Amino acid sequence: MRDEFRPAAENNRVAQAHGRTAGNPASEVPGTSAGLETAAGLEPSAGPGAAGAAAKNPEPDAHGTAAVGKAEALRRAAAAARRHLEAARAIALATYKEWAAYRSHMAATILIGPVYFLVQYFIWNAIYAERDTLNGFSLDRMLAYYGVMSVITYLTFDFADWNLQMLIRTGRYVTFVLRPVSHRFYALSQKIGHRTLGFFFEFLPVFLIFLFVFRIDLMPASFGWALLSVLLGFLMTFLVNYCIGLTAFWLTNAAGVRRMFLLVRDLTAGVFLPLTFFPEAVQKVLFVLPFQFMQYVPVRVWLGEYELAGISLTVPQIVGLQALAVLVMWGVSEGLARLGMRRFTGVGV
């Protein structure tokens, strides 16, 4: 959660550098926790609790002061985390309600998803008419791969890149510079709301169609690991897309670059074909790219096995690697956001 304070504090610094204090008196005292918390839209949490503690121990010794300070810091962190969770919940709920007004658009997936799958169904049935296995996949496993890929896409789908590029290009990003939470936190909360709706209107119906109409075995090999991997895939998709969106700080109209990224992303995330169909040398490159962690890894974890570039990993190993990749991507997005803010020239900034 502390990460989310940084851009707000950074935004505050930018505002101060331009002779403004964002209308926030507390921001005039940067570096203090009160200033930081207020800049993040959160009331200084040292209030009654801290005062009460001080009253009970008017003259604590050095050890006691340290202990109280540590407890106080923990309490503040917990309070800040709680407030961020409340903010995330509010943003997600608002997004959910906003998109629920267009639920028929989302429900179109009930037609589109199975039609896409039907194409794959016919093609792979025809191909497997002449063989039992292909690249280690039996027909059932291949259809399960595409089925799981489809439904996982409904859980991880994201367009943070488009939103962010639009905000930066039009200058509307400036309104987020002054908000008490970072835009990344806001966008992630929006995605949670959007995909919650997607869960009900896309994932569930299509899952049931695949299960009962196409008779595809979509049950995860291990529910816990599959859930964890999908959650990490959810974050990874968001972070990769967010980084693509951040390129707008350098490129005024980045639609073309965005398309290129999306193309590479989908191809190298295994959306069109399992990555093991690529030549060995390409697979080695794909192994070190972040894109496999968006969809390919969650799908393989769902199916209970992982292999790429001749490397076979157990499910816990690959999920651990996925978690590490998410952390790295989080750092990359943070670095890019900070660098980008230096270039941002929205109206009045």
Add this chain to the structure above:
Amino acid sequence: MKSRLKCLLAVMRVNFAARMAYRGDFFISLAIMLTGDMLLPLVTLLVYRTGASFPGWELHEAILIQAVFTLAKGVAFPFFFGIIWTTLDRVREGTFDLMLIKPRSPLFISMINGLDIDDFGRLASGGVLFGYALAVMPEKPDAPAWLQFALLFACALVVLFAVSLLLSGLLFKWVGSSRVYDMFDALTMFGQYPGTLFSKGFLNLLLYVLPIAMLGFLPASALLGRLDGSAWLSALVCVALAVLSWGYWHGMLKQYTSAGG
């Protein structure tokens, strides 16, 4: 006809000038479209590389089907497919009314308003892929094959025009839904593969009900000398579909309640 052509050229000129304001992005977009349209043939190539195949179809034959499909889209998208975006955007914004007071038919005005210079990238990629597919064909098609291809390719354009009218008409009621593009992509995927991969009943559906097979499979079959009589019956269905969709679009236009209700 002459005045319509002038309108089209004027819109193209203005759109091109506007797009040149972001020329870097424009050229990147063209390159991306070129690359993006190569994606499906690439997937086909990767499947064949493993030793698998679409039963009864050589790699160059499968690529030719996908090349014809890309070429058909390459012609349709810049010239008339923009009608979908115009309807989607203007009905949602409440500015479709402006289409109705212009001194040309609303359909024509919608069409030229949707002209997107970027989509010429699709035409380029379709041309490149089609040229490549022809170049790797071991036996080049003869004149009658080319004639059959020309007729069936025209039918493919008729199908795409009909589909654009159907989806555009839908948007008068299903306001602002960009999912129509996803619906188009999903439904037309069947046209990118040999029809023999599908079951007999399903193939009949793709030939005689919603003639998606006409988008790639049938014209390519003409060039490959693998055409049968079903193609010409399907061609008639294409024309019927175009007439129906024309009526549907105008029927939906009459139901358009405009921004003021």
